[in-house]
Amino acid sequence: MRHARDGATAAMNAASQVLVARGKVEPQELDHEGVQWGARAREGVWAATKDGNKIHLAIDAAAGDRAATVLRPSLRVFVGVDVDTDIVAQTTSDGIRLVTVVHGPEAPTAFRFPLTLSDGLALDPMPSGGFDVVNLRYGATVGRFYSPWACDSLFRPIRAFYEIEGSILVMRVQHEGAAYPVVADPHYSVAG
Template sequence: MRHARDGATAAMNAASQVLAARGKAEPQEFDNADVQWATRARDGVWAPTRDRQRIHVGIDCPPDRAATVLRPSLRVFVGIDVDTDIVAQTTADGIRLVTVVHGPEAPTSFRFPVGLAEGLALEAMPSGGFDVVNLRYGATVGRFYTPWACDSLFRPLAARWELDGGAIVMRLPHEGAAYPVVADPHYGI
């Protein structure tokens, strides 16, 4: 297993190259007091909804995966699976779980268990994302945007969400890709 600091550096370098190439349309890192990260990947993050409730998003991985905290708004979870790291970023309106796949042995699906406050539900959108809906008012109070992904040659890959019980699963086919591959699951209000 890679050393945590070396792994964090490799994940950050891969993510930075792709995010810089994508430009200013990407959500920027922001120190958002409404977002609370746990120290372990499995315990995830608590993020706000537009109606001032909170959702919980976990990362399905071994229970001992601790964060390498680079700044309060940026952390790296190294080795969440074979050849896979997550660069977790706080944004002004939510979170990003930038998934970095370093090789062909990495999985092609990633589970993010979602805990919703009472009265909230996930609703699939035609775009491929999921809205967090307040059932009482029928209003969208948060959104899991459709994930995008590309390889190190900036070729797009067909990342998509699926709902599996209480988890959103990102499917990331990366066969034949140039590594590292970067995928960007993003939640915001």
């Protein structure tokens, strides 16, 4: 348990340093009744949509299915989900964030998040690089994956973007030559 707690602390410190200095308003961490976390990375998270449906987003833990180190009900860390990679998972006032912390050049550049949508929901790509979750019956946006961003420890922007591979949301982070750690941010929100 000590190793997991030390790894969680290191991931939190790395993420905090970049997020604080980034200078943008960050989503507020808060319990949200529409969010339910699994205990392990591959169990992921269930999050509500505006129309009362659910989405399920898992973490493809290539290095093995990691248990969460729960720091508080709205904050958990999945240490070592891949080579040199941790994920700080946060419940926000309107959804979830999966702050991906890349610790070194051996880390992958593609991070896979298997996605399951309730029947009648679909993803609609947006010009910003994000995806709206759309209720097909009503044509209404009921959730949103904001376009991902990434930056390194010198607060330089790093190119990050989404691709869809079947039912997997793939975040690509081009961190070659970056000053580590690099922090990238998939963020899902219930459409307001």
